[in-house]
Amino acid sequence: MNSTATRFRAIEDRAWKALSAVTDPELDESLTTLGFVGTVEASDEFLTATLRLPTAFCSPNFAFMMAADSADALRAEFPEMSTRVVLEGNADSERINSAVAAGVGFTDAYPVEAAGDLEDLRAVFRSKAHLASLDRLISKLVSTHAVLPELLPTIRLVDVPEMHEREALLRRRNDLGISIDDNAFVLVNADGSRWDINDLAVQIRFAKATRISIEGNAHFCSGLLRTRYDEPPPGH
Amino acid sequence: MYSKDGEDYFVVDAHVHMWDGSDENQLNIHGAEFIECFYDYHRNLSPEEYVWEFRKYQKYTEQNFMTDVFENGYADHAIFNPAALPAFYKNGFSRDLAQDMARRSPDRLTYNHNFDPRNGEAGLRHLEDAAREFGLKGVKVYTAEWHGDSRGFKMSDRETYRYLEKCQELGIKNIHVHKGPTIKPLDRDSFDVADIDYCATDFPDLNFIVEHVGLPRLEDFCWIATQETNVYGGLAVAIPFIHTRPRYWAQIIGELLYWIGEDKILFGSDYALWQPKWLVEKFVDFQIPEDMQGEYGQITVSQKKKILGLNAAALYPHIEVPEHLRLDFVPTTAEPVGALIK
Numbered sequence: 093m094n095s096t097a098t099r100f101r102a103i104e105d106r107a108w109k110a111l112s113a114v115t116d117p118e119l120d121e122s123l124t125t126l127g128f129v130g131t132v133e134a135s136d137e138f139l140t141a142t143l144r145l146p147t148a149f150c151s152p153n154f155a156f157m158m159a160a161d162s163a164d165a166l167r168a169e170f171p172e173m174s175t176r177v178v179l180e181g182n183a184d185s186e187r188i189n190s191a192v193a194a195g196v197g198f199t200d201a202y203p204v205e206a207a208g209d210l211e212d213l214r215a216v217f218r219s220k221a222h223l224a225s226l227d228r229l230i231s232k233l234v235s236t237h238a239v240l241p242e243l244l245p246t247i248r249l250v251d252v253p254e255m256h257e258r259e260a261l262l263r264r265r266n267d268l269g270i271s272i273d274d275n276a277f278v279l280v281n282a283d284g285s286r287w288d289i290n291d292l293a294v295q296i297r298f299a300k301a302t303r304i305s306i307e308g309n310a311h312f313c314s315g316l317l318r319t320r321y322d323e324p325p326p327g328h
Numbered sequence: 329m330y331s332k333d334g335e336d337y338f339v340v341d342a343h344v345h346m347w348d349g350s351d352e353n354q355l356n357i358h359g360a361e362f363i364e365c366f367y368d369y370h371r372n373l374s375p376e377e378y379v380w381e382f383r384k385y386q387k388y389t390e391q392n393f394m395t396d397v398f399e400n401g402y403a404d405h406a407i408f409n410p411a412a413l414p415a416f417y418k419n420g421f422s423r424d425l426a427q428d429m430a431r432r433s434p435d436r437l438t439y440n441h442n443f444d445p446r447n448g449e450a451g452l453r454h455l456e457d458a459a460r461e462f463g464l465k466g467v468k469v470y471t472a473e474w475h476g477d478s479r480g481f482k483m484s485d486r487e488t489y490r491y492l493e494k495c496q497e498l499g500i501k502n503i504h505v506h507k508g509p510t511i512k513p514l515d516r517d518s519f520d521v522a523d524i525d526y527c528a529t530d531f532p533d534l535n536f537i538v539e540h541v542g543l544p545r546l547e548d549f550c551w552i553a554t555q556e557t558n559v560y561g562g563l564a565v566a567i568p569f570i571h572t573r574p575r576y577w578a579q580i581i582g583e584l585l586y587w588i589g590e591d592k593i594l595f596g597s598d599y600a601l602w603q604p605k606w607l608v609e610k611f612v613d614f615q616i617p618e619d620m621q622g623e624y625g626q627i628t629v630s631q632k633k634k635i636l637g638l639n640a641a642a643l644y645p646h647i648e649v650p651e652h653l654r655l656d657f658v659p660t661t662a663e664p665v666g667a668l669i670k
Contacts, residue, residue, distance in 0.1 A: 118544070147368065148361035183361055220547075297586065301547035304579045309544030311573055319372040 103134040103170070107141060110169040114161045117214055118154050119310040120221040123162065126310070127317050130180060139166060140176045146316035152184045156201065157210055159192045181320075219282035222264040224303035229257040229278070230296065241296065245289045250274035329653065330402040330636070332612050335629050338653040340640035341406040341604050343504075343539060343564040343596025344397060346426040348419065350387040359416040370601050373568035378603045388600055390429060398436065401597065401604030404637065405647045407438045409468040409504050409539070409596075415475065427462065438644060440466040440504060445487035446475045452494055459498040465644055466502035466537075467495060471523070483536075484526035492531050502643050503527075504537045504562065507549065521549045528556040535643055537594060540565040541584060550587035560643070561588055563635070564596035570610045578616050582624030590631040594640045611636065630655055 111132070112124040123129050123143070130142040143159055159179045166175035177192055179185050191201035198210045232255065233239040239247070249272065252258050262272050270276070270284045279287040279295075287295050330337045349363030367385050384392070397403050408430060410422030422442075430439035441458040443451055458464060469488075472480045481488060483505060495503065507521050521542045528536050541561040542549025553559040561584055569577040584593055595611070597604035612632060616624045633655060641647040651657055 147365040149365050183358060298547060298551065301550050301583050301587070304576075304583060305544055305546035305548075308546065308569070308576060308580065311569070311576060312544070315372045315572065316368050319368045 100134040103139060103173075104132045106169060107132045107134070107139060107166060110165045111141060111162055114158065114165050116154065116313075117157050117217045117221075118306075119313060120217070120224065120306055121310055123158060126314055128158065129162075134173075137174055138176060139170055139173050140178060141166060143177060143179045144181055144317070144321065145179070146313045146320060148181055148183045150182060150313075152182070152188060152202070153198065153210055153213060155179055155182050155184070156188050156191070156198050157214065159188055163192050163195075218264070218267050220302055220306060222261075222268055222270075222282055223299045224306050225257070225261045225264045226279070227296075227299035227303040229261050230299070232257050242292070244296070245277070245279050245287060245292060247278045248274065249276050249278060252278060329404055330608050330612060332609075335612075335633075336653055337402075337608075337612060337633055338637040338641065338649050339402045339404050339604075339608060340595065340637040340644075340647060341397060341401065341403040341597050341599065342537075342594045342640040343409050343562055344393075344406045344599040345410065345601075346390070346393060346408065346423045346429065347411070347421050347600070348387050348417065348423045349385075349421065353387075353417050353419055355416055355418050359413075362413065362416050362421075366601060369565075373572050374602055375571055375606055378606055380600070385600065390425060393429075393599070396603055396605070397597075397599055401599070402608050403436075403604060405436055405438065405641070405644075406599075407440060407466065407596075407640070407644070409440050409466075410442055411468065411470055411473075411506075412442050412444070413470075413473065415473070430462070438465060438647070440464065440468050440502070442468040442470065443491050444470075444473060444475060445481055445485060445491045446478060448487070452491065455491065455494055456498065459500060464498065464500045465646065466504060467500050468504045468506065470506045472506070483523040485523075488527070489530070492527060492534060496531065496533060501533070502535045502537060504539055506539045507542045507545070521545050521552055524549075524559060525552045525556065528552070528559050532558060534558065535560060537562050537643070539596070541580070541593075543580075546580065546583065550583060553588040553592065559588070560592045560594060560639075562594045562596045564598035565601070567595070567597075567607055567611065568602050570614060571606065574614070575617060575620070577614075578620055578624065581614075581627065582616060582620065585624070585627070585631070590634050591639060591642075593635045594643075595636045608636065 108124060108129070111129050112122050114123045115121060116123060116126055116128065119126065128143055128145060130144040132139070132141045141162060143162060145155060159177050163175065163177040166177065179188050182188065187201055191198075229252070230244055233244070233247070233252070234241055237253065265272050268282055270280060277286055281287065330339055349359070349366065354360050363386055367382055370385060371379055397406050408426045410426060413421040427439050430437040439462050441455070441462060441464055443455050445451065447454070469483070471482060492503070505524065507524070521538060524536055524538060535558050537560040538549055538553070539562040541563065543566055549561065553561060566580055567577070569580065597607050614627065616626055638649065638655060641649045
């Protein structure tokens with residue numbers, strides 16, 4: 093491989109890494125894990141990433157968020173380069189791509205059809221992602237650390253042993269601006285307030301249903317993506 | 329009817345289609361994208377031997393339907409929940425043939441019509457005519473449907489309420505609302521099921537069947553359905569996971585049984601998205617995996633009977649369940665032959 097090709101390859105690897113930090117807000121998983129990043133190509137002047145989604149009808153709102161977030165991630169990683177994100181095969185690709193390239197918001201891209209910008213929707217899904225990560229953590233505490241469910245409301249972050257689920261929860265709390273102090277309680281709502289303990293069983297159950305719902309959606313999307321592009325699961 | 333291990337199941341397929349996604353019927357590129365997307369669902373979640381050729385999938389025949397749904401698919405009765413999609417298809421996605429079929433076999437087929445509140449007064453008159461013509465007992469509503477510049481509406485909109493009032497007046501009791509994987513919703517989250525909370529409270533005499541159990545918003549659907557006694561869940565699109573991801577399916581049905589209960593869940597194949605034959609067979613064979621039974625318990629034969637048909641028959645009383653297929657049926661002990669010969 094000549095040195096130019098090596099240099100481009102290194103840029104592309106960095107770009108993949110930057111894109112792996114972008115998540116599908118609805119599925120709460122990385123775009124690269126989901127297989128939504130199709131290609132990344134560097135040249136002397138340009139860095140271009142293509143995104144592809146499971147169906148032509150994937151919601152423009154979510155598609156827009158992912159394209160805009162990817163564009164931001166590449167711009168932040170390569171301020172010196174001209175970067176481009178191209179969404180392929182969506183019914184609204186053209187519209188989304190030109191809006192993202194121009195750096196305008198969703199309501200500018202859909203002046204007539206859109207009833208509002210996407211921040212509220214983002215907030216809804218951040219809160220769902222938090223609840224789902226809470227379910228993963230408390231299920232682990234109950235099943236492998238023998239914590240009695242009725243004691244969960246008294247548990248603070250400092251009481252939770254180091255594990256993947258703890259990290260994941262902290263990340264979601266950070267996104268929502270919830271305290272990650274050692275003394276903070278684990279069972280809190282998206283606004284940081286503590287759970288109502290009178291309703292504990294139902295709330296635990298609701299967290300679980302939320303997790304199942306998000307995971308099911310991810311199953312659907314990754315399955316449809318593979319069918320659409322006729323390929324094995326990502327990572328193979 | 330389906331029989332297995334000495335048990336007989338009365339089957340109502342509460343969600344079937346007779347569609348036309350053919351090239352000739354497509355109005356624009358979206359018509360092509362829509363049927364291709366449907367086909368991907370079909371290919372992705374069906375067992376291999378049940379996957380059709382694309383051409384057949386675009387437009388199948390009445391004979392295909394009758395064989396697949398009734399002969400092979402075990403249905404005693406099936407309910408059309410037609411999608412109109414006039415923005416994508418010249419003659420609409422649902423074929424008028426469905427209406428004729430229901431007229432010809434009223435004992436086996438029920439035709440639900442649809443409405444779009446954005447059609448205003450004219451739409452209300454049309455609904456009245458349709459109710460008279462087809463004797464409507466139910467209607468399908470697709471809240472994410474395109475209409476001019478609008479890309480959706482809510483069940484709680486004032487305009488929608490006028491249509492629901494009309495339904496009440498016309499005796500259309502069952503409102504099937506598509507809440508699930510959808511066509512291009514926009515900024516509003518068209519999967520959002522919160523609007524059901526309002527209409528279900530304000531129209532206690534109507535039943536709201538949330539199709540696709542609100543997937544991908546299962547938790548919100550469950551939450552609302554537990555607050556409202558007149559909210560039901562249709563399994564179309566959710567149940568095919570029984571083949572590709574049985575453990576995930578176990579969680580869906582386990583959650584539904586916990587939250588909304590065995591009396592409010594309705595089977596539907598969404599034919600021709602999926603063939604009812606394998607769905608019915610696998611559902612009857614299905615059991616919650618052992619390591620999950622601590623959480624969900626077991627699913628019982630009577631629960632399966634309710635879900636597969638008895639619950640839908642309760643919502644559509646014109647569907648007659650033979651006495652021996654009802655849950656309260658107690659077989660009378662046969663008199664010994666000798667006793668008859670006196």
